Amino acid sequence: MFSSSLRTVARTQVRSFAKKAAPKKAAAPAAASGGGSDLAHQPSLKLFGVHARYATATYVAASKAGSLDAVETELLAIDSVTKSNPAFSSFLKDPTVAPSAKETQINSIFGDKISDITVNLMSALAGNARLSETDKVVGAYSELMKAKRGEVAAVITSAAPLSKAVADQVTAALKTKVGSAKVVLSMEVDPTIMGGLQVQIGDEFVDLSVASRIDAVSRSINGPQLSEL
Template sequence: MATNAHKPPIDLHGLHARYANATYVAASKGNMLETVENELAGIKLTATNSTAFKNFLENPLISRDDKEKTVSDMFSGKVSNVTMNLMMTLAGNAKLAEAPKIADTYSQLMKAKRGEVEATIISADPLTKAQVTAVEAAMKNQVGSGKSVILTTEVDPSILGGLQVQIGDQFLDLSVGSKIDSISRTTV
């Protein structure tokens, strides 16, 4: 069982979380959290950009033994033992297709460890630098001290005006479009 020193910083559940949590604990014990994060990000990127690699991960017709041998040949000496163990376990359990999602979940754990909070701002028009700075400042007050906001902005003209804000699993709709919808529902 993981000691508190190596315990993942947030509780995530489900298939991807089980593998990501175990990988996090092993990487923490080996003092290689960032190394494993970079390696998993590279595997995800390769799966996204290489059709051949993606097909290999997802092909159920390749036997587990063949997948294990290919993973061993492909990664041996190129990744840390933690990442190698994860990939070999996924190959042995016929779960290689889940590697990109496990990488995302591991990244989520690392962002929580660093105190990073992801936020997305959706506006009808592109925000100016001054507006982005003002929104970042307001969000820093919301997420608390010791945490940093990783802000992404998106443009969606259909909201007409105002903002939609997504911070973690919280969603705030301050758009003109939603106000018009609520007024039209109450007047009908």
């Protein structure tokens, strides 16, 4: 079981992260819709799969309550704690703890410390034995929020860290591709690509790495020989 001391640590870390992640001047939340249909609160991006269903249901509930940003902050806080707190991560992934027991523990850990919407999501994941997939649900919710803000996620992978000047050039090039959308750029380093770049923007992947070029040359050389066998 998750000890009381670890519960306290988890609560404290979530509250601390949420406070730091919250915007300095958050806009007042929109009034909750009393009688509107779910259609008016559906996200603009359609995702598929189990994780997407949890994320979309949470998005609709948060939209009705005018707390989309607050729920996103809380979910990112939980995800951060999961990655930084091995004990909490083990608790989420432990298959020997019954779903009902995990659900009780989740309510005990968070209780009224975060919004009912976020607690309900975590409780549902616990009850359905999916707490180990929390990071995927959080990722899906973040994708929905990026779409709402008109953002496009882009990941640039290079063999060595890019200078600011080169990174700015890449960002400018990406902006011409996505039009008015805001590019949210993250950089990764992978020495195995040897040089060049790999670009993941939305669901599109472009491989401009040296490794891919070498592989292409190798295939072109070996192709005719293989076809003659």
